[in-house]
Amino acid sequence: MSETNRAACSDGDEEQVSGAEVIAQALKTQDVEYMFGIVGIPVTEIAVAAQKMGIRYVGMRNEQAVDICAEELGNNVKPAVTLLGDINAVTKQLLEQFDKTPWQYPPESSWWKTLREKMKSNEAASKELASQKSLPMNYYTVFYHVQEQLPRDCFVVSEGANTMDIGRTVLQNYLPRHRLDAGTFGTMGVGLGFAIAAALLAKARNTGQRVICVEGDSAFGFSGMEVETICRYNLPIILLVVNNNGIYQGFDVDSWKEMLKFGDATAVAPPVCLLPNSHYEQVMTAFGGKGYFVQTPEELQKSLRESLADTTAPSLINIMIEPQATRKAQDFHWLTRSK
Numbered sequence: 071m072s073e074t075n076r077a078a079c080s081d082g083d084e085e086q087v088s089g090a091e092v093i094a095q096a097l098k099t100q101d102v103e104y105m106f107g108i109v110g111i112p113v114t115e116i117a118v119a120a121q122k123m124g125i126r127y128v129g130m131r132n133e134q135a136v137d138i139c140a141e142e143l144g145n146n147v148k149p150a151v152t153l154l155g156d157i158n159a160v161t162k163q164l165l166e167q168f169d170k171t172p173w174q175y176p177p178e179s180s181w182w183k184t185l186r187e188k189m190k191s192n193e194a195a196s197k198e199l200a201s202q203k204s205l206p207m208n209y210y211t212v213f214y215h216v217q218e219q220l221p222r223d224c225f226v227v228s229e230g231a232n233t234m235d236i237g238r239t240v241l242q243n244y245l246p247r248h249r250l251d252a253g254t255f256g257t258m259g260v261g262l263g264f265a266i267a268a269a270l271l272a273k274a275r276n277t278g279q280r281v282i283c284v285e286g287d288s289a290f291g292f293s294g295m296e297v298e299t300i301c302r303y304n305l306p307i308i309l310l311v312v313n314n315n316g317i318y319q320g321f322d323v324d325s326w327k328e329m330l331k332f333g334d335a336t337a338v339a340p341p342v343c344l345l346p347n348s349h350y351e352q353v354m355t356a357f358g359g360k361g362y363f364v365q366t367p368e369e370l371q372k373s374l375r376e377s378l379a380d381t382t383a384p385s386l387i388n389i390m391i392e393p394q395a396t397r398k399a400q401d402f403h404w405l406t407r408s409k
Contacts, residue, residue, distance in 0.1 A: 088115065088119070089112075090112065090115035090116045090118070090119040091119045091122075093116050093119070093120075094116060094119035094120040094122070094123045094125065095123065097120060097123070097125060098120075098123040098124070098125060102125055103125065103126060103274070104125070104126050104127075104128060104267075104270060104274075105117065105120050105125050105126070105127050105128070106127075106128045106130055106263070106266075106267070107127065107128075107129065107130065108129075108130055117129070126270075128266065128270065128299070128303065129299065129302075130263060130266075130296065130299060140154050192239065196210055196239060196240060199211070200213070200214035200240075204392075205365065205366060206365065206390055206391050206392040206393075206395075207365075207366070207367065207370075207389070207390075207391050207392065207395075208391060208392055208395040209232055209233065209236045209312065209391060209395055209396075210236065210240065211367060212312055212370065212389055212391060213236060213237055213240035213241055214240065215367050215370050215371055215374075216241065216282075216284075216310065216370070216374065217240060217241055217242060218371075219371070219374050219375060219378060220241065220242070220282060221279070221280055221378070222244050222245075223244070223245060223248070223277075223279050224248070224279060224280045224281065224282050225248050225249075225250065225265075225268040225269075225272070225279060225280070225281045225282065226241050226243060226248065226249050226250070226282050226284065227249075227250045227251065227261050227264045227265045227268065227281065227282065227283040227284065228241070228249070228250075228251040228252075228261070228283075228284045229251060229252050229258065229260060229261030229264075229283075229284070229285050229286065229289040229290075230252075230258075230261075230284075230285060230286025230288065230289040230312070231256065231286060231288070231289075231317065231318055232286065232314075232318065232395075232396060233284060233285065233286035233289065233312045234251050234252060234256070234284075234286070234289075237251075237284050238251070241284070250264040250265075250268065251264075252289075258288075258289050258292045259289075259292035259293045260293075261283055261285050261289060261290075261293065262283060262285075262293045262294070262296035262297070262299075262300070262309075263293065263296065264283075265281050265283035265300075265305075265307050265309075266296065266299060266300060266303075266305060266307070268281045269281045269300075269305040269306070269307050270303075270305065273305065278381070280306070280308065280378065280381075281305075281306075281307045281308070282307075282308050282310065283307055283308065283309045283310065284310045284312065285309060285310065285311050285312070286311075286312055286314075287311055287312065287313040287314065287315070287316075287344060287348065287350065288316070288317040288344065290309075290311050290350060291344075294350070294353055295353075297309070297353050297354055297357055297359070297384075297386065298357050300357075300359070300384045301354075301357035301358050301359050301384060302357075304382075304383065304384075305384055306380070306381050306382065306383060306384055306385075307384045307385075308374070308377045308378070308384070308385050308386075308387070309354065309384070309385065309386040309387070310374075310386075310387050310389060311350045311351075311386060311387070311388050311389065312389050312391060313347075313348070313350065313388055313389060313390050313391065314391050314392065314393050314394075314395055315343065315344055315345070315346045315347065315348075315393045316340075316342050316343045316344050316393060317341075317342040317343075317344065318342055318396070319342060319393060319394050319395075319396065320342065320343045320344055320346065320393040321343055321346055321393055322346060322393050323346045323347055325393075326343070326345075326346045346393070347390065349361075349363060349388060350386065350388045351363050351386045351387070351388040353386065354384065354385065354386035358383070359383055359384040359385055359386065360376075360377065360380070360383055360384070360385040360386070361385070361386050361387075361388070362376075362377075362385065362386070362387045362388065363388045363390075364387060364388065364389050364390065365390045370387070370389060373385075373387045374387060
């Protein structure tokens with residue numbers, strides 16, 4: 071037998087390595103510690119191989135995609151300058167340039183003066199709405215009571231339409247990289263995934279930081295079954311579902327029943343309406359977590375206090391608000407429309 075044939079036979083006798091193992095090895099060499107995936111072909115094989123390499127695998131229930139699209143530059147208003155590229159690379163380049171030529175916008179400029187005045191008027195409007203005592207509660211009342219109890223170092227995840235937009239202005243962050251939300255395009259379905267990732271990070275670093283995931287009732291519907299994932303890995307995430315029975319706006323129970331007298335829901339129910347008083351907290355209790363159904367500020371304060379005190383299990387607080395509640399009027403039409 072020739073030397074070439076002997077070498078070929080020797081190679082054939084060696085243990086073959088699967089593609090999944092090659093991928094897992096590549097991830098390991100890049101110091102990847104956690105892998106998230108939707109179970110199926112080929113994810114299952116890769117996940118098993120990754121776990122053998124010491125990489126932790128978190129099986130999710132919902133899948134999202136992200137694109138970087140040049141056509142979206144200037145979608146809202148025409149910008150003076152556009153930057154297209156990887157955000158890490160572009161930011162690094164900007165910071166390097168600022169190090170060479172430090173610059174700060176003049177603090178006494180007319181732009182800063184206008185901005186400070188607008189900040190004060192926004193704060194006054196929000197406080198007025200938050201102080202309302204009527205029931206059901208509005209968004210601002212809910213967020214006011216939530217903000218009172220939020221730990222200063224917590225991660226705030228926010229997702230929804232009015233829920234996210236109003237939450238950005240009321241729920242405060244004091245540390246960088248501690249606010250995660252759907253971004254400028256309002257991509258729905260990402261909230262619970264963000265919360266899971268943040269909770270795993272806090273757990274791995276043993277920081278004791280809490281993760282507060284604030285969801286609109288419609289937004290919660292996009293990836294609500296990730297509650298099972300949260301309970302499976304016993305992540306002490308606090309989910310707040312701000313429930314107005316709809317997408318932007320809904321109906322109360324009496325109005326819903328009255329509407330159904332005129333025909334089947336498929337014929338008479340507005341597309342933005344969801345089933346009134348849905349008990350989303352029972353999704354959490356179904357998987358072993360704690361659930362709360364609240365309708366008053368006192369019930370909200372009590373349930374949030376209990377949830378923050380319990381670091382051993384996840385919880386979901388289903389917060390009923392006025393179905394017709396909305397945010398304060400917007401000054402700029404591009405905030406509520408897309409080209």
